Amino acid sequence: MDFRPFELDLEEPFTTAQGTITSRDGFLIRVEHEGVIGVGEATPLPGWTESYEDCREALEAAESAASEGSGAALEAVEETAAARHGVSLAIADLYATRAARPLYQYLGDASRVAxxxxxxxxxxxxxxxxxxxxxxxxxxxxxxxxxxxxxxxxxxxxxxxxxxxxxxxxxxxxxxxxxxxxxxxxxxxxxxxxxxxxxxxxxxxxxxxxxxxxxxxxxxxxxxxxxxxxxxxxxxxxxxxxxxxxxxxxxxxxxxxxxxxxxxxxxxxxxxxxxxxxxxxxxxxxxxxxxxxxxxxxxxxxxxxxxxxxxxxxxxxxxxxxxxxxxxxxxxxxxxxxxxxxxx
Ligand SMILES: [Mg+2]
CATH class of the missing domain: 3.20.20.120 (Enolase-like C-terminal domain)
Structure with a gap:
C-alpha cells in the first residue's frame, strides 16, 4: 500500500462548523496485489472526520501494517473515518477489479443498475x-x-x-x-x-x-x-x-x-x-x-x-x-x- 497527498481548490469557499475552507486536502491511496491495482481516497473534513494530520498518521500506520495483510492495514485505520474510507475503498476496488465486476455489483447483488x-x-x-x-x-x-x-x-x-x-x-x-x-x-x-x-x-x-x-x-x-x-x-x-x-x-x-x-x-x-x-x-x-x-x-x-x-x-x-x-x-x-x- 502507498499513498500521496493532494489539494483540490473549491469553486467557492465552503463554511463548516469548524470554519471556512477554500480547498479539500486529502490523500490518494493505492494497493496492489498480483499486478491488480485498487485506489481509494481519504479526504478528511474536520468536524466530520479526523483532522488532516491524524489522517496522515493513520495512513502511515496502515502502510507499515499492510505487509501483514489487508486486515492489519484496516485495523490501523479503525478509529479514523476518512483514512478507513480510503484504505477500505482501495481494497474493495482491487477485489472488484479482480472479479471483473463494477464496484456496485461487488457491494450489492449482480443485477445491472444503469x-x-x-x-x-x-x-x-x-x-x-x-x-x-x-x-x-x-x-x-x-x-x-x-x-x-x-x-x-x-x-x-x-x-x-x-x-x-x-x-x-x-x-x-x-x-x-x-x-x-x-x-x-x-x-x-x-x-x-x-x-x-x-x-x-x-x-x-x-x-x-x-x-x-x-x-x-x-x-x-x-x-x-x-x-x-x-x-x-x-x-x-x-x-x-x-x-x-x-x-x-x-x-x-x-x-x-x-x-x-x-x-x-x-x-x-x-x-x-x-x-x-x-x-x-x-x-x-x-x-x-x-x-x-x-x-x-x-x-x-x-x-x-x-x-x-x-x-x-x-x-x-x-x-x-x-x-x-x-x-x-x-x-x-x-x-x-x-x-x-x-x-x-
Ligand atoms: Mg445536510
Missing amino acids: RVPVNATVGDADPDSTAQAVRRAVDRGFRSCKLKVGSRSFDDDLERVQRARSAAGEEVELRVDANGAWTFDEAVRAIDELAEHDVSIVEQPLPGGALEGHAELRGRGVRIALDEGILEHGVDAICSAEAADVLVLKPMALGGLDVAREIVAWISELGIEPLVTTTIDGVVARTAAVHLAAAIPDVRPCGLATGDLLADDLGRDPVFIEKGAAVVPQAKGLGIDDIWGATE
Missing part, C-alpha cells in the same frame, strides 16, 4: 433567484431539488419554498435542508407550511444535538432527515430514539462503503430510508458514493451531483449527471482510468 437518481442542490439566495435556480434544475431534468434554508429570515425562507414550488410544478420533489438552524417552535411552524407546499423531506431542522426534538417533529406531514445528527449521536442512538425517517449517509464520515452498507441494511429493516451524499470529495470518493447508491435497491434521489463544487479534480470523472441521474460506471472496479499514474 443510473441512480440525484437531487439538485439550490443554495441560499433571494426568492427570485431561488425560483430561477429551481427552474433551471428542472429544465436540466432534475426531478428532485433540495433548497438550503436557515441562512435568512424565516419568512423569506418560506417565501422561497413557495416560489420554488411554483417554479418546479407539482411533479418535482422538493426538500429543504436547514442544517440545524431552527428552534423547535420555528420548526413546527415551518413544517406546517412545508407540508402545504408538498415538501417531502426536511433535513436537520434542529441542531445536531437534538434527538427528542426531532422525534417529536416526525409525523407532521414532512419526513425528518438527520445528517449532522449522525455525527453527534451515531446511528444507534437515532434509531433507539426513533428520531428520523431518513438518514443522510456520507461514506467518508462513516469510515467507508462497507460501514455504510451495514448501516443501510440495518436501518432499512427499521423502515428508515437511506440517502447517500459526499463530503465534497475528489472524483475517487464521489464515484465510490455513486457505486454505494447503485447498490441500494430503489434508492431515492441522492446528493451525488457535487463535482461542480471543486475547481479542479484528481482525474477524469467517469460519472455523467444526466437528466437528474448519475450514470453508473460499468467498467470493473470503480471504473476510473489510471488515476495514480495520471496524478504522479
